[in-house]
Amino acid sequence: MGGRVRAIVESSGYLQDNDDPDFLDRYETRGMRLGLDYLKPEVLLQQRGVEHTIVVFGSTRALAQNNGNALARRFDRAMPGAPGWKGERTTTDA
Secondary structure, rough: OOOOHHHHHOHHOOHHHHHHHHHHOOOOHHHHHHHHHHHHHHHHHHHHHOHHHHHHHHOOOOOOOOHHHHHHHHHHHHHOOOOOOOOOOOOOOO
16 A cells, blocks of 8 residues: 555544544534433433433432431332332332
């Protein structure tokens, strides 16, 4: 392969867009990246049959198990009349 052809083939302009990180990181592609950031988890959740999720913003501190279970019992008492609530939880101690 000649030097000019090699230069063309090895240039970023010759790459497919999805194989070109410099192109994908441009300001102009931000909207598409954000759309994919939302689409990927949506597709994966649908594949697994997940119909509803809860998003929690805030602290990353975990509660001790007995405190978490007490909070779950409080939640159980507060939710019986809520639409769609089936009283399901994953704590190990009621």
